[in-house]
Amino acid sequence: MSTDNAISPMQVRAKIRSGEWQHNTSGVASGFVQGNIVILPKTWADGFLQFCQKNPKPCPIVGMSDQPGDFLLSSVGDDVDIRTDVPSYKVFRDGNFVDEVTDISSLWQDDLVTFVLGCSFSFEEALIADGLEVRNITEGVNVPMYRTNIACKSAGPFSGNTVVSMRPMTPKDAIRAIQICTRFPSVHGAPLHFGNPESIGIKDINNPEFGDAVTIKEGEVPVFWACGVTPQVALEQAKPPLCITHSPGCMLVTDMRNSHLAVL
Known part of the structure; x- marks a missing residue:
């Protein structure tokens, strides 16, 4: 299946559910919010909620399950x-990555709580609409993501450093991107940094820890946004007995519209 930004969120979810779509969701279902996912037992969910509230740029909550054990998320779409x-x-399990799967039905428990966190794919649409290039979409790859030395605020057992996503731009376009993304605090908001990667702890810009490398052209600088993979770092530190997240770049496509998240 080729990337199609005109396909509806429900059609995307149907193809994912059937196993037809098992790769990243960047650029699909234009106009609709995509979400990072964290699923935890109820006894750990309150602490994680507090962590998100203390760190709204990397962990902006846009939806949650109504009750522990609910696997249908009516707050973010029909038949999700x-x-x-x-x-x-x-x-x-216990903070250690053990498996990557396309269906978690066999792992489901009655005490699990789902968090849906805002994703940078939403503001990419606003950047493109303003005439800015988004290199990972142009090159048809997942956005590059990096661990940094930018510390998150701790909450109970949850702590760690921020993960960032990167899009290369000219300095002029980077300033315009800051202006645009400031309007979208629910999907990471304005960039955290642009310019020298080493100043935020990134040693090799061509070797991201998550996602794919993209071309940085002459005259461009890397622009870094807080990223929804950050909770995975915090979960590695906290070591809950079970946690399930999305694979980087493989998002939940919701029925919520990006335009509803903008702050005018």
């Missing part, structure tokens, strides 16, 4: 089944 509607999931 969190067990099947993400292209790829990562499974962690």
Whole structure:
């Protein structure tokens, strides 16, 4: 299946549920919010909620399950089944990555709580609409993501450093991107940094820890946004007995519109 930005969120989820779509969701379902996913037992969910509230740029909550054990997320769309509607999931036990799967029905428990966090794919649409190039979409790859030395605020057992996504731009376009993304605090908001990667702890810009490398052209600088993969770093530190997240770049495509997240 080729990337199609005109396809509806429900059609995307149907293809994911059937197993037809098992790769990243960048650029699909134009106009609709995509979400990072964190699923935790109820006894760990309150602490994670507090961590998100203290770190709204990397962890902006746009939806949650109504009750522990709910796998249908009516707050973010019609017939959204969190067990099947993400292209790829990562499974962690005691903070250690143990598996990557396309269906978590067999892992589901009655005490699990789902968090849907805002994703940078939403503001990419606004950047493109303003005439800015988004290199990962141009090159048809997943956005590059990096671990940094930017510390998050701790909450109980949850702590760690921020993960960032990167898009190369000219300095002029980077300033325009800051102006645009400031309007979207629910999907990471304005960039955290642009320019020298080493000043935020990134040693090799051509070797991202998550996603794919993209071309940085002469005259361009790397522009870094807080990223929804950050919770995976915090979960590695906290070591809950079970945690399920999306695989980087493989998002839940919701029925919420990006335009509803903009702050005018």
